[in-house]
Amino acid sequence: MEIGRLSRSLLITLLLTTGLSMQGQGQNFLVKYLNHTLKDTSDPAKPKFIAYPTLAFAPETSWEFGVSGLLVYRAKQDTLNRLSEVKTFSFVTLEQQYGTMLDHALYTDKNRFFLLGELKFQNFPLSYFGIGPEARAENPATVHAVELKFRERFLYQFAPSLFTGFELDFQRLAQVDFEWPDGLAQSNPLGSNGSANLSLGWGILYDNLHNVLNPRHGKYLELAFLNSNTRWGSGYSFNLVVSDFRFYTPIKKRNVLAIQAYGQFGTGDLPFNQLSLMGGERLMRGYYLGRYRDKNIMAGQVEYRMLPFSFAKRWGASVFASAGSVFPSFNQYTQSPIVWAAGFGPRFLIFPKKDVYNRFDVAFTSEGMGFYFFIGEAF
DSSP: OEEOTGGGOTHHHHHHHHHHHTGGGOOOHHHHHHHHHHHOOSOTTSOEEEEEEEEEEETTTEEEEEEEEEEEEEGGGOTTSOEEEEEEEEEEETTSOEEEEEEEEEEOGGGOEEEEEEEEEEEOOEEEOOSSTTOOSSSOEEEEEEEEEEEEEEEEEEETTEEEEEEEEEEEEEEEEEEOOTTOOOOOOTTTTOEEEEEEEEEEEEEOOSBTTSOOSEEEEEEEEEEEOGGGTOSSOEEEEEEEEEEEEEETTTEEEEEEEEEEEEEEOOOGGGSEEEOSSSSSTTSOTTSEEESEEEEEEEEEEESSOTTOSSEEEEEEEEEEEEESSGGGGGGSOOEEEEEEEEEEEEEGGGTEEEEEEEEEETTEEEEEEEESOOO
């Protein structure tokens, strides 16, 4: 069963419920904070910030304690500018593991520049099932490692909604230790001793979405080329091509049909941690991120969003389905099985003035279920 890292923060649901039930007992700090968040009577142009604690438990980590935050704003508080967002999450566990993550999509005034990226640093175990479409679900290895990941796109708008610019990706995996189940030890993959790789490249993006957390109409079409090379100090030489095409069609007044087609294609010597990964909270929900990995991936998903229901001001729902495959090379693509996932989930309008929803997704696969709790849609 896959439970997204931030999805474990179901504690926020308990906080909201508890806080609302305490309104008759006096306006303490928690109630005031929840009222401020839920009522959202602020000017639509002004920034909005929410922070909340998270709580999780897993066998490899024991109890995990963390805090998540979300900041949304528009440059110069101008509603004609697109909505920018910054997400953060930090955690520690009773097993002395820790990590911090930051994702952002930032537009400058008049949407002239667009900075899109993520930063992740963590000492946290991951499950390794093997490489290829035939990787078995049973008895994965547990990989202990310290991971640093930084990816940034510096994009300039040279035509209406059309951006291009420099891309950078740096990933370092250190203190790597493969822990195989008793009697099932296998040969470790490329990069099992750790690696550090700097990839440089160029991207082009067509993006006419006004709200990155809840797109209601428009297109997001990204194509990027990245190269890692030992000549400038990377541990391995390889190439990556990334394509991400998303389409949003409004249905009547409230509903949205969202479609995504995603591909990542690699050549050269890719370490296991930089192979294309299937699963996670965004694409192929229901699978553990890395349940399948290989040099190439092709996957797509479709989602129908009712935001909100016609009979409710702040509640809605979504249904979704996805399919995809990983494969070592294009001449082996037809031999790779296609896996599927599908699910549904309620939505709650947490920031009415900015049209931002909480999502709780329940995903089903041939291997089990997954649960996800996030602010903002999956794509």
